[in-house]
Amino acid sequence: MGLFSFTQEIAMDLGTANTIIIKDGKIVVDEPSVVALERKTDKVIAVGDKARQMHGKTHENIRTIRPLRDGVIADFTAAEHMIRGMIKMIDNKNRLFSPSLRIVVCIPSGSTEVEIRAIRDSAEHAGGRDVYMIYEPMAAALGIGLDVEAPEGNMIVDIGGGTTEIAVISLGGIVSNKSIKIAGDDLTEDIQEYMSRQHNIKVGERTAEGIKIAVGSALTELAENEEPEDFIVHGPNRMTSLPMDIPISYQEMAHCLDKSISKMDSAILSALEQTPPELYADIVKNGIYVTGGGALLRGLSKRFSDKIGIPFHVAEDPLHAVAKGTGIALNNIEKFNFLMR
Numbered sequence: 001m002g003l004f005s006f007t008q009e010i011a012m013d014l015g016t017a018n019t020i021i022i023k024d025g026k027i028v029v030d031e032p033s034v035v036a037l038e039r040k041t042d043k044v045i046a047v048g049d050k051a052r053q054m055h056g057k058t059h060e061n062i063r064t065i066r067p068l069r070d071g072v073i074a075d076f077t078a079a080e081h082m083i084r085g086m087i088k089m090i091d092n093k094n095r096l097f098s099p100s101l102r103i104v105v106c107i108p109s110g111s112t113e114v115e116i117r118a119i120r121d122s123a124e125h126a127g128g129r130d131v132y133m134i135y136e137p138m139a140a141a142l143g144i145g146l147d148v149e150a151p152e153g154n155m156i157v158d159i160g161g162g163t164t165e166i167a168v169i170s171l172g173g174i175v176s177n178k179s180i181k182i183a184g185d186d187l188t189e190d191i192q193e194y195m196s197r198q199h200n201i202k203v204g205e206r207t208a209e210g211i212k213i214a215v216g217s218a219l220t221e222l223a224e225n226e227e228p229e230d231f232i233v234h235g236p237n238r239m240t241s242l243p244m245d246i247p248i249s250y251q252e253m254a255h256c257l258d259k260s261i262s263k264m265d266s267a268i269l270s271a272l273e274q275t276p277p278e279l280y281a282d283i284v285k286n287g288i289y290v291t292g293g294g295a296l297l298r299g300l301s302k303r304f305s306d307k308i309g310i311p312f313h314v315a316e317d318p319l320h321a322v323a324k325g326t327g328i329a330l331n332n333i334e335k336f337n338f339l340m341r
Helices: 049-054 076-089 113-125 136-143 184-199 205-215 250-273 277-286 300-308 318-331
Strands: 007-014 018-023 026-032 035-038 044-047 062-065 100-107 128-135 154-159 164-170 173-180 231-236 243-248 288-291 312-314
Touching: 007 076, 007 318, 018 076, 018 318, 026 049, 026 076, 026 318, 035 049, 035 076, 044 049, 044 076, 049 062, 076 113, 100 113, 100 136, 100 318, 113 128, 128 136, 128 318, 136 154, 136 164, 136 173, 136 288, 136 318, 154 250, 154 277, 164 250, 164 277, 173 250, 184 205, 184 231, 184 243, 184 250, 205 231, 205 250, 250 300, 288 300, 288 318, 300 312
Parallel strands: 007 100, 100 128, 154 288, 288 312
Antiparallel strands: 007 018, 018 026, 035 044, 035 062, 154 164, 164 173, 231 243
8 A cells, every 4th residue: 555655745834924735736834933832841832824823822831932144044943943833733644653754945146055955854844855945035936937947047035034036047956146134024123113213112023014004115116006104103192101002004114114225225236236137137128026925015015116227117016925936846746846945
């Protein structure tokens, strides 16, 4: 019967903010990258969304951890627990046979050897027998349907939770890349700091994330149909601790996020500067593709296009582009072997 040679294959986008797992071409897990552990024993209490709901609300016996910072593993044990917990979420009917696991994980293109080793070790400890790595911009390019092997240049800007990856891809390889640690998490921190400084109100990470989703914008003027309504923020006054309700408009958020987005502008320009002229011409013709959760920020692609003078296209499903590409790489490991590490 060959029960014991049964290999289960999964593709994992191990992100700073969210972890997505694809099996048989379908997204089977899409959860926040958070794990809740018992403080004394390190026993896992919750993983993913359940752990995120506890974030900022725990008592002294429980700690919630986001094991990844800036796209790489910051807490090895927590990362292992989280990966294992996420794998368990996959509804696997053949659980009895404890199948050998083949995993393709995507990693930031700026990862050091030590960081790559940490991700590989975590995946192996969580049950992976064969672990392959693929760089995030390459996975994003596959995920949005680009022909990565074509002899033409394509530029990908992948704005995740911890890093923004900018890469020029041609002939199945990364020609030039830039990985900056300014991404979704930094925008959330900007909002927390702004609310505290400007409105004297204390907001936690989850509330700041909510503000970013509701009224986050890269432009002070949006098209009428894109304008979100003001968002009411509830929280304690920093001085008096009395409750406050403050309406926040998208214009205000555009000012608040301007500094971080300007750093992304500069990084894209710097990556373009390093691009060989023939590929640069292709990029001007094809436009630049934006993926990752950050691509959902209102007005971002328009701001980039205006600033850089090249059209920017937001991928159809930017949040899942990297995960989908990792899934495509998994199904074609022989074909895309040159993309793997």
